[in-house]
Amino acid sequence: MKTLDHVDVSAKRVFLRVDFNVPLDKKDGTVADDTRIRAILPSLRKVLDGGGKAVLASHLGRPKGQVVPEMSLAPVARHLSGILGMDVPLAPDCVGGAVRKMVDELEPGRVLLLENLRFHGGETKNNPEFSRQLAELTDVYVNDAFAVSHRAHASVHGITEYVRECAAGYQLAKEIETFRQAMENPQRPLAVVIGGAKVSTKIGVLENLIPKVDLLVIGGAMANTFLKAQGKSVGASLVEDEFVETAKVLLAQARERGVRVILPVDATAAPSLDAGDRARQVPVDQVPPDLAIFDVGEETSALIRQALEPCATVVWNGPLGAFETPPFERATYDLARFLAASQAFTVVGGGDSAAAVAKAGVTDKVGYVSTGGGAFLEMLEGKVLPGIQALQKCSERA
Numbered sequence: 357m358k359t360l361d362h363v364d365v366s367a368k369r370v371f372l373r374v375d376f377n378v379p380l381d382k383k384d385g386t387v388a389d390d391t392r393i394r395a396i397l398p399s400l401r402k403v404l405d406g407g408g409k410a411v412l413a414s415h416l417g418r419p420k421g422q423v424v425p426e427m428s429l430a431p432v433a434r435h436l437s438g439i440l441g442m443d444v445p446l447a448p449d450c451v452g453g454a455v456r457k458m459v460d461e462l463e464p465g466r467v468l469l470l471e472n473l474r475f476h477g478g479e480t481k482n483n484p485e486f487s488r489q490l491a492e493l494t495d496v497y498v499n500d501a502f503a504v505s506h507r508a509h510a511s512v513h514g515i516t517e518y519v520r521e522c523a524a525g526y527q528l529a530k531e532i533e534t535f536r537q538a539m540e541n542p543q544r545p546l547a548v549v550i551g552g553a554k555v556s557t558k559i560g561v562l563e564n565l566i567p568k569v570d571l572l573v574i575g576g577a578m579a580n581t582f583l584k585a586q587g588k589s590v591g592a593s594l595v596e597d598e599f600v601e602t603a604k605v606l607l608a609q610a611r612e613r614g615v616r617v618i619l620p621v622d623a624t625a626a627p628s629l630d631a632g633d634r635a636r637q638v639p640v641d642q643v644p645p646d647l648a649i650f651d652v653g654e655e656t657s658a659l660i661r662q663a664l665e666p667c668a669t670v671v672w673n674g675p676l677g678a679f680e681t682p683p684f685e686r687a688t689y690d691l692a693r694f695l696a697a698s699q700a701f702t703v704v705g706g707g708d709s710a711a712a713v714a715k716a717g718v719t720d721k722v723g724y725v726s727t728g729g730g731a732f733l734e735m736l737e738g739k740v741l742p743g744i745q746a747l748q749k750c751s752e753r754a
């Protein structure tokens with residue numbers, strides 16, 4: 357894939373599709389976590405240092421084609437301006453004559469941030485006319501928005517039909533490369549840890565992973581459905597009854613392939629999520645009817661660490677427990693700290709898993725933390741992301 361390294365940006369209008377869909381502070385509306393902003397700085401600096409005109413475009417939230425003032429990118433413009441030590445003006449819109457004028461008048465080495473793309477319904481509809489209007493602002497199109505590349509939206513997909521030159525930004529290239537290294541050509545043994553709330557959202561992931569991995573660790577509430585499939589009664593725990601049969605099939609597939617599967621052997625259970633003070637350790641085949649599982653237990657945590665110890669590659673998506681609520685964060689944080697100290701090539705993806713790693717304070721020590729949630733999950737499902745495919749096609753054409 358062509359990257360920014362292969363493009364001459366000098367004096368060109370470089371349309372950088374980024375993902376500035378960042379959390380805002382509820383009280384004062386400032387940027388609460390700037391990970392996604394910092395992630396695109398290498399691409400932005402490359403454009404500015406090369407004398408390009410950087411036109412940044414992003415969505416924020418889901419305003420559904422309406423102008424929603426709380427979803428303006430104004431706080432992001434201010435934040436970025438602080439990071440760069442340079443004025444970052446915010447255009448009043450992302451298309452139209454006034455914006456075109458601002459883009460055309462931009463000096464080389466300067467930045468303009470366009471207003472929220474999703475204030476226009478054409479963005480999520482991948483509307484050709486809207487895509488063409490965005491392309492009018494563009495000499496070189498760069499996608500550096502991995503986290504939204506699973507969406508066939510105008511600024512990610514449609515626009516590539518109308519631009520002459522395109523390339524992957526450094527962040528996107530890094531995401532693709534890291535994923536390939538972990539999943540397509542891994543150092544073995546390869547382990548994948550899957551957690552989170554529901555089996556139903558991860559069936560595709562599990563089906564895709566079973567032929568590829570050596571070890572599969574299943575935790576989180578989704579493990580409950582697997583435990584039920586094994587005939588264990590899991591008390592008042594969240595179970596997706598309609599997926600118990602699917603869980604059985606998946607376990608049989610893993611057995612046939614010789615994949616080792618680790619399911620919880622014990623759990624931290626409590627009467628409810630807000631009754632953490634009454635939480636206790638129980639074996640998974642003895643969960644009392646009035647208790648629900650909110651985390652994998654201490655014995656399971658140790659078992660997981662022991663199984664991961666010899667692994668050369670570990671991919672992790674989804675927390676092992678309801679980590680937002682103490683004391684159910686323990687297994688998730690323990691895993692984060694274990695991976696941080698491990699020699700294995702480690703890739704963490706998924707909004708909640710990335711948040712858990714950050715809360716455990718080890719983001720810098722874990723091999724790679726993806727900026728994608730849904731996009732990362734779709735990669736794990738083996739899907740080709742529409743944004744990446746479109747970029748590929750465009751760079752082959754150009």
Ligand SMILES: Nc1ncnc2c1ncn2[C@@H]1O[C@H](COP(=O)(O)OP(=O)(O)O)[C@@H](O)[C@H]1O
Binds near residue numbers: 557577650677705729
């Ligand atoms: N045993 C559990 N009981 C209730 N909720 C759980 C449990 N384990 C995990 N969760 C919840 O699952 C959610 C994350 O699920 P999911 O969205 O599938 O993960 P990710 O965003 O990492 O892909 C978290 O909010 C977490 O609290």
Ligand SMILES: O=C(OP(=O)(O)O)[C@H](O)COP(=O)(O)O
Binds near residue numbers: 375731
């Ligand atoms: O935050 C994002 O994805 P994520 O919640 O999967 O990490 C992206 O900005 C995509 O947003 P969307 O799910 O509204 O299309």
